[in-house]
Amino acid sequence: MLYRVRLIVNGQQVRLEVPVETTLAELLRDHLGLLGTKIGCGKGECGACTVLLDGEAIYSCLVLSCSVDGRTVTTIEGLGGREALDPVQQSFLEAGAVQCGYCTSGMIMSAKAFLDSEPDPSVEAIRAALSGNLCRCTGYATVIEAVALAAERIRTLRSTESADG
């Protein structure tokens, strides 16, 4: 059975018909070609599929597309292109937080949502915030550093913005 879904994905209106059992992760990858969102377990355990749903980080492999009709989704492709990296993307690159990179999209999306709510986090808070995202390569230390660096960068940006404004 096909189900009609309307979403705002990375700022674009999309309307499509998908089989009712289609998860949001499958919709993004197979129907919209947004292949930056990865699937590592399909069971809500690894975090590779993390995207933002109305600004909140969720496991897109656990969410049925039909249940998020009308809502707003941001994926890694919606952050910044190569020419205009988001501070979180930039920090992951600089801190050496990327090895194979398969966990990276999900890590960045989790970090993004976390830093939106917690602009000045402690290392322990960062650790806890990332504990739903598995990485088999890095041992997490550089990832944690990347998030701390991103937090600093975002704070600096905001303070210059408000100084300007």
Place this chain on the structure above:
Amino acid sequence: MRAGTPAIVTGEARYSGDCRKEGMLFARVARSPHSRALITAVSASEALALPGAAAVLIASDIPGENLIGMTGKKHQPVMAETDTRFMGEAVAVVAAETRAVAMEAARSVRVEYEPLPAVHSVEESMAPEAPRLGPEGNVAWQGRVTRGDFERAAREADVVLTGVYRTPPVDHAYIETESVLAEPEVGGMRVWSSSKNVHLDQREIARVLGWPKERIRVTAPTIGGNFGGKPDLPQLCMAALLCERTGRPVLLEMSREESLQVSTKRHPVVFHMTHCADRRGRLLGVKMEAYADAGAYLDYTVPVMQRIVIHGAGPYRVENVLLEGWGYYTNNPLSGAMRGFGVPQVTFACERQMDRLADALGLDPIDIRIMNALQTGDRTATGQVLESPVGLGEALNKARELIPAEEWTGSQEDTSHTGWGVACFHYGNGLTAMPNRGTAVVRLLEGGRIQLAIGSPDVGQGSNLALGQLAAEALGLEVSHVEVLSADTSLTPDSGSSSGTRVTYVVGNAVVSAARSFGEELAQRAAAVLGTDRAALSLELSAGRPVLRSDNFEFGLAELYEELGDQERPLEVTGTFDPPTTSLDPATGQGAPYGAYTFGVQLAKVSVDHYTGKVGVERIVSLLDVGTVVNPLLLRGQVEGGCAMGIGYALLEEIELQGGRVVNDNFDRYLLPTAVDVCDVTLVIIGAADSTGPYGAKGIGEPATIPTAAAIANAVSRAAQIDVRQLPLSLERVSAALAEREEGGFR
């Protein structure tokens, strides 16, 4: 310092499971639900009749040989034909227009089985009444390393200490599961595989299809982790078979459940160790019997077992050794290569023995290691003289300085115990006791671009960057001037696999040699074009771009390229390196199996909750002799990642098998370390340049994880005053040991 990853942080990087092609079919494997069974009938008609089903293949459809293998011995079928030997073994493969139809078609393949008694442990496999599982019986491999006279050493020793140690099967658990895309290409086929060796993939596919290998091009896209695991050879070949049959692109993905059930595991091993020492703690002899579960087919059991016996006495000076190993076939999932090729296992057994020996003699664990550590000029267990500098003793002395004495002792409180543990290791770089040539090509391309081409894939560890740096160094340029291309059978030479800690050392040497010859070639060509003397020219940077410079002019590489004749383009130079190794004497295992060894010491600080048995790793100090460091950030990444993997091996991970079925087949029950399970890792670099490595460098990929579990096991033993003999140190295991200790059962 880290290059080439913007595509990853923007989500543009494509992994093999991200390949999407016009007209692509989805494939799915029909797998055996039995660990051991005869196949009496297979019917594909129902599956083929499903709307949207495109093809169903079984073993008898294979046009070439139905035999594959990771090493020279080919004895695993792509799909089982007459009998299945492990649960989840492929029996048929289907392709369909959608994933859903592929799933249904795979379920609709009717296979009739006649279940047979199965063997699920080494003990069962050894039993006289055990069914015969392998081509030559149930012993997949046996061998030994022996030197001196162990029995005499045992008679003369003041202490003889025995112990039995067990390690679990664990999974690579790369976050990207195995995926393959095969697509038709004019005259042949192109395959995208997240592999550690595209040239091996090409040969295996060719044999199975019955094609000349030149018709098959294998490319590794971005790889989502490897750790010795990928590719799954049956999957690789099944995708190719379906592509050949249908003439369409075929994507064959694995779910996490499939991956955990059918991919290879780190060998579970039982060790019987005997250490003999004099009163002062000097090792006189070491004896080891190692029994490993090889699983259903050979895969990497031979090199893993070789490594186990070669490294069986640890990184110590021991005149009398008898190190024996056996790999037994069972009907469990295959054991294969996983980061360390058997050495994490043997290090656990050896290093527990060293700590117990220290206890028995009233010695400090670091002191006893300092007394016995291999030094420059010593002989290893295989009789190889260590000619390059050995930094182990220095690392141990440094370790002693780093930890204050009162902290080192640890503390036992009512509710929680803390303490430090130590473990040493050595690890031979490259394949074991065989030629394993690395090859690299450096090319001058249009526009004066310099390209380094190597076959060995960057499996996520950053080898493309490290090798690019070595090439740049040899050319006297910056790394940004070298474009690195890897892992494409059409464009890169066969440099061997990205495994066995051979990329930096073996391939790196080939890169340096190719780059040097390339620099020379450029200068000679330029001299000929310009009619000047070669000696007057040198390759240098001018305003940030490479030029050939003489006293009074500069000649750009783009201009040089333009001057080349059509036949000469691209200008290309090949470099090779084969490490100085010998084969091992079949009777004694004596010889020089590796060209270089990485050495190191790891310290781990743990806390143990007295009531729950929960172990926390609070800090790790990793002291490494890796020769010259090529890239500090990559090195750090390997070490921290290796420590995390070692924490998992020590505390969390174990593939639970019930009758050959993996019970914990997803990450809800197969637990990996998360960001809250890891700790700070302090990295201390020790030692001098290696005399054979590229600019003195040695490898780190596997060594990074080898000592971690052993150091943690020693720390837990010391902190909680228990005697750890088995991994992982699960809550149940630790609390049971603590309870036993309470009852006075300890020592």
